[in-house]
Amino acid sequence: MSALAGAQVAPRLTVCLGVRATRPRRLQATADATGSGETRAEPNPRSPPPPPPAVGWLWDKKSGDTARRLAEQKLRPKKSLGQNFMLDDSVLAAIVEAAGIEPGDLVLEIGPGTGNLTRHLLVAGALVTAVEKDYALSDQLEAEFAQVPELRLVCGDILRQDLGALLEGMRRHPAELAAAQAAAAAQRQLAAAGAGGAAASGEVAQHAAAASTAAGQQQPGEQQQAGQQQAEQARPAARRKVKVVANLPYYITKDCLLCMLPTGADIEAVYFMLQDEVGVRLTQEDPGASDWRAMNLLTQYYSQPRYLFQIDRKKYLPAPKVHGAAVAFDLLPPEARLHVPSEAEFLKLVKKAFSQRRKVVRNALRPMHEPGEVAAALQAAGLPTETRAQDLTLQQFATLAWALAKGGGSGGSDGSDGSSGSSGCAVDK
Numbered sequence: 001m002s003a004l005a006g007a008q009v010a011p012r013l014t015v016c017l018g019v020r021a022t023r024p025r026r027l028q029a030t031a032d033a034t035g036s037g038e039t040r041a042e043p044n045p046r047s048p049p050p051p052p053p054a055v056g057w058l059w060d061k062k063s064g065d066t067a068r069r070l071a072e073q074k075l076r077p078k079k080s081l082g083q084n085f086m087l088d089d090s091v092l093a094a095i096v097e098a099a100g101i102e103p104g105d106l107v108l109e110i111g112p113g114t115g116n117l118t119r120h121l122l123v124a125g126a127l128v129t130a131v132e133k134d135y136a137l138s139d140q141l142e143a144e145f146a147q148v149p150e151l152r153l154v155c156g157d158i159l160r161q162d163l164g165a166l167l168e169g170m171r172r173h174p175a176e177l178a179a180a181q182a183a184a185a186a187q188r189q190l191a192a193a194g195a196g197g198a199a200a201s202g203e204v205a206q207h208a209a210a211a212s213t214a215a216g217q218q219q220p221g222e223q224q225q226a227g228q229q230q231a232e233q234a235r236p237a238a239r240r241k242v243k244v245v246a247n248l249p250y251y252i253t254k255d256c257l258l259c260m261l262p263t264g265a266d267i268e269a270v271y272f273m274l275q276d277e278v279g280v281r282l283t284q285e286d287p288g289a290s291d292w293r294a295m296n297l298l299t300q301y302y303s304q305p306r307y308l309f310q311i312d313r314k315k316y317l318p319a320p321k322v323h324g325a326a327v328a329f330d331l332l333p334p335e336a337r338l339h340v341p342s343e344a345e346f347l348k349l350v351k352k353a354f355s356q357r358r359k360v361v362r363n364a365l366r367p368m369h370e371p372g373e374v375a376a377a378l379q380a381a382g383l384p385t386e387t388r389a390q391d392l393t394l395q396q397f398a399t400l401a402w403a404l405a406k407g408g409g410s411g412g413s414d415g416s417d418g419s420s421g422s423s424g425c426a427v428d429k
């Protein structure tokens, strides 16, 4: 049974994890998830068109004013948490547009902060799970979005989450939401039927019970709309991939990428706002530059990175020393990755080759492989024996790995596919 199935209303699910003690989940009653006083699924076909989505009422320019809201709440940006808040709504809108967010999309947001990006995601129709480490901000969000079941808030450190479990929970969200919405609709009907006599309320009560367990039988008009919604949201949920969207605290950029990049089986794409310099470096295609590093190879192995746009540093509060950038990483599912003898050994080989950048590869790979063995493999791969790591493309590294595997070195195939799976930080840092 879903976590919300027993509730007769549509509460927002808050999960508190991390160093602070887990607080009891708060189930807050509301007769109307939109907060507008209207219902979202009117059974009467002559009723006015359906009102805007649940977060519509939250959305206004003023509430998007990050600087004012921080001041009102007496919250100072914390440097230790990489808090550089985005002040420009058009930047947030642009990244949501670039991510192609559509109604029902499952989105993981890292560091929602004041909820400014979160709002854009919700208005685009996403079902958002947001992980915020700052408890002061998290509490604020919790209060503000209490009536918005489309948002699930996790208070904790993204790097300490079990990513696999988090993603699994996100897949259950549409079904839980549909059940909660149906239960809320039933609750409204129950209230409306209060004056309608015992027979009618008996019927509705029966309906409420059914709806609260599995979004079950409903009244005709509502049944159609809720049914459609449920079908759209719940049916493909088991297979639906997640998008990650974040104005990332710069200090966790690399760790977040190491966690997320290998999850192409579960995550479709990652859209990060990060330091411009990092964005430029990670999206360069060819080797040769002094800033071509193991991280470039790893990024290319797991994804197709795309530089989207630069973000002026003055658009952040406080303004950091350097400009930002929006970058997309389209994650490759395991079957679409470059074929290598063993994924784990391949990544070890790349890391080792870059560990002593001044050395040629055949010396840098010691003691993993003897220089003579590497020289022979380089020759077999059609590469000069004086090759340095920063000269090699991903494909050339793969060719070298195959040549070494055939030569029987310790870094060769271990017979496994080396898949790092889809949960947690499986990449060896």
Ligand SMILES: C[S@@+](CC[C@H](N)C(=O)[O-])C[C@H]1O[C@@H](n2cnc3c(N)ncnc32)[C@H](O)[C@@H]1O
Binding pocket: 066, 081, 082, 083, 084, 085, 086, 087, 110, 111, 112, 113, 114, 115, 116, 117, 131, 132, 133, 134, 137, 156, 157, 158, 159, 247, 248, 249, 250, 252
């Ligand atoms: C750059 S701010 C972005 C805030 C907001 N999304 C915006 O665009 O203005 C980074 C946010 O990530 C939060 N944060 C920092 N470290 C985190 C971590 N390890 N896990 C989750 N959130 C974190 C900060 O508290 C802050 O709210």
